[in-house]
Amino acid sequence: MSRLWRSTLPMTLGIMGLLGFNLVDAAFVSHLGTAPLAAQSFTFPLTFLIIGVQVGMGIAIAAIVSRTLGAEDEARARRLGGVVLLGSGVLMALLMLLLWVIRVPAFELLGANATEMTLIEVYWGPSLIASWLGAMAYVLYSLFRAHGDTRLPGEMMLLTSVFNLVLDPLLIFGAGPLPGFGLAGAAWATVLSFGAGLAITAFKLSRRDWMEYRGLWAEWQASRRQLAGIAIPAILCQMMPALSAMLVTAIVAGLGQTEVAAWGIASRLETFSLIVVLALTMSLPPWLGRCYGAGRWQEIRRLMNLAARVVVIWQLVLGIIAAVLATPLAYVLVGSDEVSAALAVLLPWMLPSYSFLGICMLVVSAANALGWPLRATALSFVRLFICFMPAVWLGAHLDGLRGVAIGSAIGNLLAGVAAWRVYRQALGDRGKSVRRHAYVATT
Known part of the structure; x- marks a missing residue:
């Protein structure tokens, strides 16, 4: 438990700061009016x-770097670091260009x-740079x-949130001789x-000493199938929520501008309320990857059971509290009375259900680390397009x-129920033969 907590706490604080500034960003924009929001x-x-x-x-x-380190091949891990850094930069730049076009x-x-398109036009360009x-x-x-350091990422996410919190009101509303840039100011604050x-x-x-730029082409040739085998299903898993969000936004847009604005705030609040889950999905896979590389299935089983208990208890308690306080919380987050009232309708139902959503997210993240990328992709599809979208429509x-x-x-x-059943079936009997105290000794 202590190892999991030490690994997850820095990421929790970092994600809290990162998602918190996104929520604050939307709260500042809400004071510009319903149309900008x-x-x-x-x-x-x-x-x-x-x-x-x-x-x-x-x-x-x-996943791939932690597995390589688990197999004690540090030289290859350094080359992989160089490959993924350069490849990611090119891929993301092409994606930003496409989304602008x-x-x-x-x-x-x-x-x-x-009216909304006019506002989006000045916001989307700097937003893509920030992305x-x-x-x-x-x-x-x-x-x-991947190298076991969750402290620095957590600290940096928290630091960027503080930067954004300071810059947001200055660039949105202006201060003294500095003019306000309105909605575009929120995007430029994120860029900085x-x-x-x-x-x-x-x-x-x-x-x-984690990066190596010599022999990158040879490493790419040797590793591209393995990288693609993990990256493509993982990206597909993560892209499906975006497609689902587009469809839900289109559904909600048919209800009115106020409803769209409220749904946007609720979406930001959803990610903020899932900070512990998101931290676990970042801190747990490298650990699971090393266990996978070393064949320590009993430790994998114990870690997943512990993480699932944390997710269910935390999200239920947080969701119930937020549901009880839905109306005052909505009025604190949003400057518009109409949007606040609409948000108060969403929160009591959505927030408690995130305990089950959290379980599904945890299983999908773990599946990629444990060599089950196709199961992760299938779970994401089932969650969004079999369970979620039809019910929302x-x-x-x-x-x-x-x-x-x-x-x-x-x-x-x-x-959530479907994901946990799939995980238990995939794990099977692996790790059951090891006595419980063997795991305790490793912690």
């Missing part, structure tokens, strides 16, 4: 797509009107995690924050925004 909310699905790609790459990086049809397809910087910082964080975080992390990495048609909230809760419940 709705415009920002329309960008969230494509932002989730970017995050999905970078998280998928991070999972692959952490298709911006108009993409946002119109999501349901943005002419590339953030993605590259995340790749470096993944290398640190992620840029600073990337620069500091790159400097820290340069002082570690039906709920919206039967009971509007409240139906969306109830449908999402039912979808999360079904996904």
Whole structure:
């Protein structure tokens, strides 16, 4: 337990800061009015797509490098570090370019009107720059995690959140001679924050002997199948939530601008409330990868059981408290009375269900580290397109925004139960023959 806590706590604090500034960012924008908040909310699905790609790459990086270290091949681990850093930079730059080119049809397809499109136009460019910087910082964080260092990534995520918290009101509203840039100011604040975080992390990495740039082409030739075998399913797993978010946004857009704005805030609050789960999905896979490389299945079983208990208890307690305080919480987060009332409808149903969503996220992340990438991809598909989307669509048609909230809760419940059953079946009897005290001795 103490090892898991020491590994997860720095990432929890870092993610709390990172997601907290995203939530604060949306709260500041809400004071500009419902239209800017709705415009920002329309960008969230494509932002989730970017995050999905970078998280998928991070999972692959952490898995393959940690397995290589578990097999005690440090020279190859250094070469892999160079391969994934250069490859990730090129891939993410191409993705940003594509999302800029298709911006108009993409946002119109999501349901943005002419007023919202005008606001999105000035926001999306700097937002894509910020996303590339953030993605590259995340790749470096993944290398640190693969080498067992979760402290520095956590500290850097917390530091960038502080930068953003200071810059947000200055660039959105202005101060003294500094003019306010409105919605675009929120994006430029993120550019500066992620840029600073990337620069500091790159400097820290340069002082570690974890990268090797000689023989990269040969390493790429030798490792590309293994990298693709982990990275492609992991990226697909992470891209599916973005596609689901696009479809849900389109469904909610049919209910009205206020509902879209409330859904955007709820989406930010969802990721913030899942900080412990997200920290576990970052800190646990490198550990599981090393156990996998060394064949320590009993330790894998114990770690997963412990992590699942933490997720269920934490998310249920947090969800129940937030549900009870839904109305005052909504009015604290949002400056508009209409949007606050709509948000208060969503929270009591959605937040408690994240205990089951957390289990599904934990299993998907672990599956990639344990050599089950196809199971992870299948689980992500089932969660979103068999459990979640149909329930949300039906709920919206039967009971509007409240139906969306109830449908999402039912979808999360079904996904969590299904994911844990799949994990138990995949694990089978491996690790059961080792006595319980053998694991305790290793901790």
